[in-house]
Amino acid sequence: xxxWLLGLSTLxxxxxxxxxxxxVCRGKRSRWTLAWMTSAFAVQLVFLTLRGQAREACPLADxxxxxxxxxxxxxxxxxxxxxxxRISLMGVFTAPVVVVFQSLALLPGMMLADPQPVxxxxxxxxxxxxxxxxxxxALALAAVAGVMFLVLDHELKEHHLKSGWFxxxxxxxxxxxxxxxxLWIGMILLSIGVAxxxxxxxxxxxxxxxIAALFVWSAYLxxxxxxxxxxxxxxxxxxxxxxxxxxxxxxxxxV
Amino acid sequence: xxxxxxxxxxxxxxxxxxxxxxxxxxxxxEQARIVRETSGATEVVVISTCNRTEFFLASPEPAAVxxxxxxxxxxxxxxxxxxxxxxxxxxxxxxxxHLCRVVxxxxxxxxxxxxxxxxxxxxxxxxxxxxxxxxxxxRAFQRAFAIGKKVRTVTRIQEGAxxxxxxxxxxxGKIFGHLEDSEVMILGAGExxxxxxxxxxxxxxxxxxxxxxxxxxxxxxxxxxGGLAVKFDEWQRILERVDIVIASTGAPHFVLRREDLExxxxxxxxxxLFLIDIAVPRDIDPEVGTIDEVYLYDIDTLEQLAEExxxxxxxxxxxxxLLITREIDASTLPGI
Numbered sequence: 243x244x245x246w247l248l249g250l251s252t253l254x255x256x257x258x259x260x261x262x263x264x265x266v267c268r269g270k271r272s273r274w275t276l277a278w279m280t281s282a283f284a285v286q287l288v289f290l291t292l293r294g295q296a297r298e299a300c301p302l303a304d305x306x307x308x309x310x311x312x313x314x315x316x317x318x319x320x321x322x323x324x325x326x327x328r329i330s331l332m333g334v335f336t337a338p339v340v341v342v343f344q345s346l347a348l349l350p351g352m353m354l355a356d357p358q359p360v361x362x363x364x365x366x367x368x369x370x371x372x373x374x375x376x377x378x379x380a381l382a383l384a385a386v387a388g389v390m391f392l393v394l395d396h397e398l399k400e401h402h403l404k405s406g407w408f409x410x411x412x413x414x415x416x417x418x419x420x421x422x423x424x425l426w427i428g429m430i431l432l433s434i435g436v437a438x439x440x441x442x443x444x445x446x447x448x449x450x451x452x453i454a455a456l457f458v459w460s461a462y463l464x465x466x467x468x469x470x471x472x473x474x475x476x477x478x479x480x481x482x483x484x485x486x487x488x489x490x491x492x493x494x495x496x497v
Numbered sequence: 498x499x500x501x502x503x504x505x506x507x508x509x510x511x512x513x514x515x516x517x518x519x520x521x522x523x524x525x526x527e528q529a530r531i532v533r534e535t536s537g538a539t540e541v542v543v544i545s546t547c548n549r550t551e552f553f554l555a556s557p558e559p560a561a562v563x564x565x566x567x568x569x570x571x572x573x574x575x576x577x578x579x580x581x582x583x584x585x586x587x588x589x590x591x592x593x594x595h596l597c598r599v600v601x602x603x604x605x606x607x608x609x610x611x612x613x614x615x616x617x618x619x620x621x622x623x624x625x626x627x628x629x630x631x632x633x634x635x636r637a638f639q640r641a642f643a644i645g646k647k648v649r650t651v652t653r654i655q656e657g658a659x660x661x662x663x664x665x666x667x668x669x670g671k672i673f674g675h676l677e678d679s680e681v682m683i684l685g686a687g688e689x690x691x692x693x694x695x696x697x698x699x700x701x702x703x704x705x706x707x708x709x710x711x712x713x714x715x716x717x718x719x720x721x722x723g724g725l726a727v728k729f730d731e732w733q734r735i736l737e738r739v740d741i742v743i744a745s746t747g748a749p750h751f752v753l754r755r756e757d758l759e760x761x762x763x764x765x766x767x768x769x770l771f772l773i774d775i776a777v778p779r780d781i782d783p784e785v786g787t788i789d790e791v792y793l794y795d796i797d798t799l800e801q802l803a804e805e806x807x808x809x810x811x812x813x814x815x816x817x818x819l820l821i822t823r824e825i826d827a828s829t830l831p832g833i
Contacts, residue, residue, distance in 0.1 A: 269653075398672065398792050403802060413674035414769055473766025475789035 244292045245348065245355075248310055251285035252344040254278055255317075259337025266334060266406040275333035276325060282340065283321060286314040298359040302371040306353025311372075313343040315379020316386075319427075323383060323420055331410045335386045366442035374435030374455070378490065380428035381462070385487035387421040388480035395477050418476045421483060422469065429462050451494075458490040498539065498633050500832035501559045502592040503566055503584055504551030507606050510583035517574045520545035525620050526627035533629050536566040540634040542624040544599070546616045548606050553596065555633035555832050559588065590825055590833050593637055597821045600645030602654060608810045609654040614645055633832035644824045651820060654813045657806035661689065661799045664806070665773050666696045669741055672771050672792060676701045682739040683707045684732060684753070685746030686718040689775045693743050694722045706739065708732040710746070733757055737764045741771045744780035751782040758785055765790075775799065 258278025265272045289310060293301035301307045317340055324332040347353055390411060397408040411417070436459050439452055465482050468474055474482075505515060520528045520543055529541040532552060540555035556562040567581055574580075587595045595604070600617050602609040621638045624630050630638075649655050658664040673679045681702050683690045686709040694705055705724030709715035712728060719726040727735055736742070736757070746752055753772070767790050774781040774795040786793030825833075 394671075398668070399786070401794070401798050401802070403668075404805065408671070411671075413670065414672045416674045418769075473763070473768070475767040476769060477789045478767075 244289050244296075245353070247285055247289040247292070248344055248348055248353075251282045251289060251313075252341055252348065254282035254285060255313075255337045255340040255344070258282065259334055259341065262331070262334035262337065266331065266410055269406040269409065271410055272331060272334050275337065276321075279317060279320060279333050279337065279340075282337075283314070283317045286310065286317060290314055293357055296357040296359070299363045300368050300372045301357075302375060303357065303360050304352070304354050306347040306349075307357075308375060309343045309347035309352070311375045312378055312382065313340045313347070315376045316340060316343070316382045317379075319380050319383040319424065320386075323424065331407075331412070332383075332386065332390065335390050336383065339382060339386060364442055366438045370435050370438035370442055372435075373431045373438065377428045377431035377435055378487075380424050380431060381483075381487050381490070384421050384424035384428060385484045387417055387424060388483040391417040391421065391476055391480040392484075395480070414476060418479065421480065425462065425466055425483065429459075429466055432459050432462065454493045458486070458493060461486055461489070498555055498557050498832045499559045500553070500555055500589055500592045500633055500637055500830075501563060502551055502553050502587040502595055503563055504544075504549060505583045505585065506549035506551070506604065508604075509585055514580060514583050515548070515550065517576060517580075518545075518550040518570060519547075520550060522616075522619060522623075526623035526629070529624040529629040530627050532566060532569070535569045536562045538562045538566070540631050541629045542621055542634055542638065544617055544620040546613060549599070549604075551599070553592065553634060553637070555631070555637075593641065593825055593828075593830070593833055594821060596637065596641040597644045597648075597825065598818075600641050601648040601817055601821065603648075603814060603817055607659060608807065609656075609659075609813070611649070611655055614642075614649075618642065633830075636830050637832065640824075640828055640830060644821055647824065648817050648820055652813045652816050654810055654817055657809050658803060659806040659810065660803050661775065661796070662693045662696045664799045664802045665693050665743070665794070666700055668792070668794065669697060669702075669771055670700065672769055673740060677703055679703060679740040680738055681705045681724075681741045681743065682727075682732065682735050683709075683718065683722075683724070684742060684744040684780060685709055685748075685776065686711075686714045687745035687747075687775070690743050690745045691718055691721065693773065693775070694718075694724070697741065698722055702741070706732075706735050708735070733761065737761045739770075740768065741773065742781075743773045743775065745774075745776045746780050747776070748780060749778060752780040753785060754782045755784045755788070758788060758791065762788070762790075773799070 258275045262272030262275035290301050293307055297303055302311055316336060320332060320336045391414060393407055394411045394414055397405060402408065436455050439455055469479060505518060525543050525545060528543045532543060533541045538554040538556045542553040544551045552566060554562055563586060567584060571578060571581060598604045600614050602613055605613050658667040669676060676697060679702050681694060681697050683694050683705065686707060698705060705722050706727050707715045707719040707724050708727040708729050710729050715726040744753060770791050772781055772791060772793045777796060779795055781793060785791055
């Protein structure tokens, strides 16, 4: 049942992304993407509730659940940020990332078919897992905003002002503002996650994971510090945001 | 009862003829009353903009009314009879079709412009308040406004910028969004700078700095645009704080070079900078455009973009005409 729900949510996000893409290619506003993504979010919520009930804890016990939770967190931040900033096109950029995360989660072996309650749950562990994945949702959306900025920057630099992308992308300064705010939100959540990770009882096998978390946290902190103190061009900030997010995904895939 | 129209516009009459028949917007209602009395028409609306003066009338004897109106206009303006050759006349559905073209911006000098819609509405309102409209013109104008709105929403006749100034403003909006937080520097006080700066100001640009080799000219333009004049040897200091630079000096060499901008990048905290170079020869070294946060547009690029905008609008004409014809065919109106 829960797999079907995740599949349905993936399908809704796919339809939202594709319909938005088609609208943009026709030079029109992707006005239905928000509705499709809201539906996908609702189904994600039901899926996570079912898994959470089965686990009797936050559903972050296997890689499939982590990816599904990450996709939910990304969608949540999109729904919070997108409409507030009138960033209608953000859904078209967010939907593919949600589809990729959830498709990976649906791959055989990623998610237990019969989830069992998590034994020996600890509040610090739960806080660490939940806030970290929420943080990556915000950082993923920051990366999405970064990609959007890079597309707009390219169109502006090359004087390609006729495309549907150009007409419907929000202004560059607004994109950079939302990117920075998402980075800060992600950073705050990640800090809570890392602090909770340091507090939680752990064995030696968890040390590389914690070091990787500290490494990612430090990299984001350095980026924000450079931006705040010295300033950084929008293009470089966007590239760094995308690269750091991909790097952090890579790090946690292997560590 | 028949709907008829008599008028002249930028396509049929030069400005020196149009200005003789122009009616101030404050006198449109009064003029409608005078025309109704002198021509014998039952209903009258007078439209007068910088590009046209038109009289929409409803009468059971249209030929006689048009002849009386034409004679009255030539007489009032003390004009020769040959000026009558600048007038055009439309009857029934043709008159409504013309009115729809006018409110849709298809008959405007700048194709698809939106201002004319408001001007026609204002003219109709003046006639309505003067009591010179009734069943025929009320329904014809209401229908024309509805069709005009549909044309503008269904087609792309008003999309995109069609002049260099508008392209610059549109680009500034794409880079900065609301311009309330944006500051502008004008480098060289030329006519194009003035127009572009005024466009940016009307879109809310926070402040404008004007610098020119002749400080008096800078002060003059600063006063005109509500900005601040700056000595020419101080423009590099101002570059640190502004978001948009409009360059149009008469210098035979580059005024703004890569090293000028490199020197202030740190101080600017690498914020986006929009450079508009409308000078010939160019004022800004093209090399500046390779800097990450800089968006550089020269006069050729802006003109090309404006022409593309005009072309896009021209390609929409057929669709607009088709829509107007279909809407009129589907209407049952008195006097048509």
